[in-house]
Amino acid sequence: MSYVGPDFDPHQPRRSRRPRALTVAAAALVPGALLGWMVYEAVGGPGDAAARPSAAESSSTPTTSSTNDDKPPGPTPTADSTSASVSGSGSLRGKVVVIDPGHNPNNFQHTAEINRKVNIGTNWKECDTTGTSTNDGYTEAQFTLDVAHRTRTLLEKQGATVEFTQDGDRPWGPCIDERAEIGNKAKADAVVSIHADGAGTGQRGFHVILPAKVNEGAADTGPIVTPSRDLGERIAGSFVRATSSTPSNYVGDGTGLVTRKDLGGLNLSTVPKVFIECGNMRDSKDAAMLASDAWRQRAAQGISEGIVSFLRG
Template structure:
């Protein structure tokens, strides 16, 4: 594994991994097929999704998109007192359970600075039909609980509270408008069987059209390194064996959610839904809690500078 790229705050997680051996669609070169159109953080969480949920099921088995469309993100609640009081975190659950019913809308092109790209995608799913959109919402809910307990003000870009989307450009604007101290977009990959592990996607240096990431490249890298290190430590999952050269870190310049961000932001692909071993983890509520805790602890470490 390449350790040189990691900041000291992340080294502990990687050392533990070595000891045990153990979209917008962010898929791009790493991914595969999308779903068919038809400070320690405590371990409490909201109710998890059912692993057997269909691609159109909401995070708690309900029907997504039942409430009216809203241009605003899921409302923040008053933060508790804690070490992150005064900090703003935006969690961006990738895709939306309702996207599969709105393919025309999500296929429309939006400006991402470097070029134009689809508004959003349906996301992928396990071979048994557990949708990425259900996974990302479940992890986001768990993260929200953990981070609010630390005193952060937490906003979700969507909570299955709109029929589809938001589009990738709007997802970026939500974090920007919130003045977020950190934004993390939650995903799971759809690569080929045998491709395993997680990777964190960092923004490249982009200056084109409406995109200018130069000010956020370095803080986003620090955020990503800390998230990666804590994710390894808490989940025991390995960095990707198919992208990132074993570091678990990948830099991209083709993602609107990163290109249009003016605040520190990263994506995390928590595992590969199309690999049976990774799918067994992603469909486990216990493992999703670990994933949420690892990502959250990385955010806490970044915001506290520890």
């Protein structure tokens, strides 16, 4: 989803990946939740995650990947932040989770409506767009709904109340401001917006987008910055374990975490919220993963485990 469109700007030039020798050294020093991946990368690389067993807001013609205008200076996810697994029926009773599947699959039939601009607090952006797709035509909207359904099933088994911002059950939208409002009105304990990226070939991996501290117009993210980072770190760590995916090699400096202040879905939220870009649909290797039924189940497992860990505290 991260290309020119609502809440997105063209990304900065791609950074070179660190040499593997540095990765090995970092693995000895960084006690993050991505440590396991770093060691794995050092000894052999990720390969095609779709073939491995589980270890645990935009335009219809995507051409650029996401801007990282606020690199996350904070800590990488910690090992403790990913230790909880999804188990124990009823353990989330009383908790409310809102899942925001990025892009309504019917948006392409309602271009006038989704191009209408809405106030995101700090700026005006398009209501929504169609999302991206793989070269074979598998759409981001299809992907996000599928993973959202799987995630809901896992969370409901834990007793959580799960609400969607849309389920392909409305002609278009909702707009990005309404998406935020749905989570706010639900007084959600956690909100996760599920997406897949539309970056260039060779740009691979997932990243979790965290809200920056913004206090302008209708936006005041101060109260949610810290809990949202906690939520995002836990999801990033568990996503690595569940899918064996690697953190993005084009944003986030290898942490899998990106902080942004230009997203209405985050700026307007009053409850803890993050976005996750599960992979890059425009890269053939990532696309193969995203189109895999088994991999999507593991993605849902990783997202749900991170949410469970966050809600249990």
